[in-house]
Amino acid sequence: xxxxxxxxxxxxxxxxxxxxxxxxxxxxxxxxxxxxxxxxxxxxxxxxxxxxxxxxxxxxxxxxxxxxxxxxxxxxxxxxxxxxxxxxxxxxxxxxxxxxxxxxxxxxxxxxxxxxxxxxxxxxxxxxxxxxxxxxxxxxxxxxxxxxxxxxxxxxxxxxxxxxxxxxxxxxxxxxxxxxxxxxxxxxxxxxxxxxxxxxxxxxxxxxxxxxxxxxxxxxxxxxxxxxxxxxxxxxxxxxxxxxxxxxxxxxxxxxxxxxxxxxxxxxxxxxxxxxxxxxxxxxxxxxxxxxxxxxxxxxxxxxxxxxxxxxxxxxxxxxxxxxxxxxxxxxxxxxxxxxxxxxxxxxxxxxxxxxxxxxxxxxxxxxxxxxxxxxxxxxxxxxxxxxxxxxxxxxxxxxxxxxxxxxxxxxxxxxxxxxxxxxxxxxxxxxxxxxxxxxxxxxxxxxxxxxxxxxxxxxxxxxxxxxxxxxxxxxxxxxxxxxxxxxxxxxxxxxxxxxxxxxxxxxxxxxxxxxxxxxxxxxxxxxxxxxxxxxxxxxxxxxxxxxxxxxxxxxxxxxxxxxxxxxxxxxxxxxxxxxx
Ligand code: ADP
Numbered sequence: 001x002x003x004x005x006x007x008x009x010x011x012x013x014x015x016x017x018x019x020x021x022x023x024x025x026x027x028x029x030x031x032x033x034x035x036x037x038x039x040x041x042x043x044x045x046x047x048x049x050x051x052x053x054x055x056x057x058x059x060x061x062x063x064x065x066x067x068x069x070x071x072x073x074x075x076x077x078x079x080x081x082x083x084x085x086x087x088x089x090x091x092x093x094x095x096x097x098x099x100x101x102x103x104x105x106x107x108x109x110x111x112x113x114x115x116x117x118x119x120x121x122x123x124x125x126x127x128x129x130x131x132x133x134x135x136x137x138x139x140x141x142x143x144x145x146x147x148x149x150x151x152x153x154x155x156x157x158x159x160x161x162x163x164x165x166x167x168x169x170x171x172x173x174x175x176x177x178x179x180x181x182x183x184x185x186x187x188x189x190x191x192x193x194x195x196x197x198x199x200x201x202x203x204x205x206x207x208x209x210x211x212x213x214x215x216x217x218x219x220x221x222x223x224x225x226x227x228x229x230x231x232x233x234x235x236x237x238x239x240x241x242x243x244x245x246x247x248x249x250x251x252x253x254x255x256x257x258x259x260x261x262x263x264x265x266x267x268x269x270x271x272x273x274x275x276x277x278x279x280x281x282x283x284x285x286x287x288x289x290x291x292x293x294x295x296x297x298x299x300x301x302x303x304x305x306x307x308x309x310x311x312x313x314x315x316x317x318x319x320x321x322x323x324x325x326x327x328x329x330x331x332x333x334x335x336x337x338x339x340x341x342x343x344x345x346x347x348x349x350x351x352x353x354x355x356x357x358x359x360x361x362x363x364x365x366x367x368x369x370x371x372x373x374x375x376x377x378x379x380x381x382x383x384x385x386x387x388x389x390x391x392x393x394x395x396x397x398x399x400x401x402x403x404x405x406x407x408x409x410x411x412x413x414x415x416x417x418x419x420x421x422x423x424x425x426x427x428x429x430x431x432x433x434x435x436x437x438x439x440x441x442x443x444x445x446x447x448x449x450x451x452x453x454x455x456x457x458x459x460x461x462x463x464x465x466x467x468x469x470x471x472x473x474x475x476x477x478x479x480x481x482x483x484x485x486x487x488x489x490x491x492x493x494x495x496x497x498x499x500x501x502x503x504x505x506x507x508x509x510x511x512x513x514x515x516x517x518x519x520x521x522x523x524x525x526x527x528x529x530x531x532x533x534x535x536x537x538x539x540x541x542x543x544x545x546x547x548x549x550x551x552x553x554x555x556x557x558x559x560x561x562x563x564x565x566x567x568x569x570x571x572x573x574x575x576x577x578x579x580x581x
Pocket of ligand 1: 486487488516526531543545546547548549572
């Protein structure tokens with residue numbers, strides 16, 4: 001359906017008002033004029049009747065019909081009004097236009113009937129006598145409250161009707177002129193009213209289409225003018241904001257495209273909303289390919305990547321996810337954003353293939369160097385021990401120094417070998433059922449002599465029905481050896497307490513000692529490779545600085561975690577949590 005514009009709608013309503021009110025007004029005016037004229041004539045006729053009454057009063061009392069008729073004829077001709085005199089019984093005794101004898105009884109005529117009741121009578125009707133529409137006025141003539149006759153004056157309405165029709169015609173022409181004028185004025189006003197509105201509508205459409213240069217040019221001072229000014233101001237603001245947003249967007253696009261990292265933003269339906277060339281190249285796609293709007297799995301099929309996305313969606317964040325795509329390795333980080341109620345997943349992929357390769361090479365080098373060094377070191381140690389038997393004095397002292405350093409080097413080399421094996425994941429975990437009670441009694445046994453030597457006490461607290469857990473017994477034993485070794489090494493008096501706890505899905509192992517403790521500022525770093533709180537003391541005690549880093553590696557490989565609590569000079573507590581399965 002064709003839409004009717006505001007101008008024509010407005011025009012139509014005003015047109016309706018004009019077309020209804022102007023003719024109605026004309027009709028009322030015409031009727032009012034007619035009524036006024038009839039009233040005027042009525043009053044005249046009444047006055048004339050009164051005059052006639054005064055002239056004829058005596059004749060009426062005398063019932064002198066001839067005289068009455070004569071006077072009536074005479075006066076009637078002079079004033080141009082028909083005068084009729086009727087007796088109380090309705091008989092006509094005088095008439096200025098007809099012979100009374102030829103006239104029928106008038107008692108039933110409405111005006112006469114009224115006058116007979118002693119009231120003023122009036123009627124407009126067709127006269128059968130003179131064959132015209134007439135206005136009749138009848139007044140009763142009384143003598144001491146007795147009706148002696150009725151005087152009726154009447155005039156044909158022809159004259160009034162002629163006059164009224166002239167006036168009506170004039171009213172009609174005026175009405176027509178007024179309607180035409182009204183319509184023209186209406187047309188003008190409607191156009192003037194609709195013009196700025198349609199201009200505003202056009203501008204709004206242009207703005208909606210993105211043309212912010214458009215302005216409304218009305219100079220009106222009313223609400224429409226205010227609306228136009230407000231619209232212009234709003235457009236200016238939009239233009240400014242749009243320019244800002246565009247610049248920001250361009251900046252973002254430039255940053256994104258210059259990034260070597262792959263960036264992808266997914267909406268809540270896992271569809272790509274933003275990406276860069278880096279991500280496309282990871283997917284093996286040319287940079288010209290449009291992938292926005294597609295599901296991520298349509299462009300990148302990778303279980304690692306899917307896991308990363310799932311993790312981000314479940315936990316709101318995912319860090320340092322290793323993602324293998326083809327022969328490349330990426331480090332993936334993701335976060336969930338809640339912009340304007342929309343959940344978006346932002347993922348950044350960093351190519352670490354080269355770093356991984358170098359790390360691998362380094363581990364391999366360290367592993368083979370350690371391996372190669374172990375044989376000659378063991379040989380040196382063996383020969384030193386043999387030599388020790390045959391010498392005394394200063395030479396023996398030197399040999400002991402050589403032996404101590406050789407021991408340290410052997411320790412270092414085996415720790416390095418273990419660590420590089422762990423890092424290179426060369427030796428995969430051999431998961432089996434583990435009875436921790438057994439492992440701990442083995443480990444405690446290893447340190448039996450040392451403990452005795454230092455006069456320390458080792459206590460193992462383990463619940464009766466402690467569950468069997470899953471893990472690699474060789475590595476876990478290594479963890480407890482390292483921790484117990486440290487606890488004994490750094491404790492001069494008191495002892496070491498090993499306590500095991502069993503909870504729903506995990507077990508907790510606490511190894512605490514009453515040793516020198518670890519200052520707060522070192523706590524976060526002691527798990528780093530070669531990190532020692534006191535280098536000299538650690539070396540003195542045969543430490544390598546690798547023990548805790550091996551421990552951390554093994555615990556993490558078992559999906560567990562390790563924490564440390566300590567009060568320097570008082571105690572240290574290492575807490576390991578391991579999942580049961
Ligand atoms: P190290 O072979 O030197 O003992 P670790 O990696 O095992 O190397 O430990 C790192 C550092 O943490 C140690 O040098 C020591 O300062 C501190 N440390 C570890 N365990 C304890 C402990 N039980 N009490 C006090 N200090 C400790």
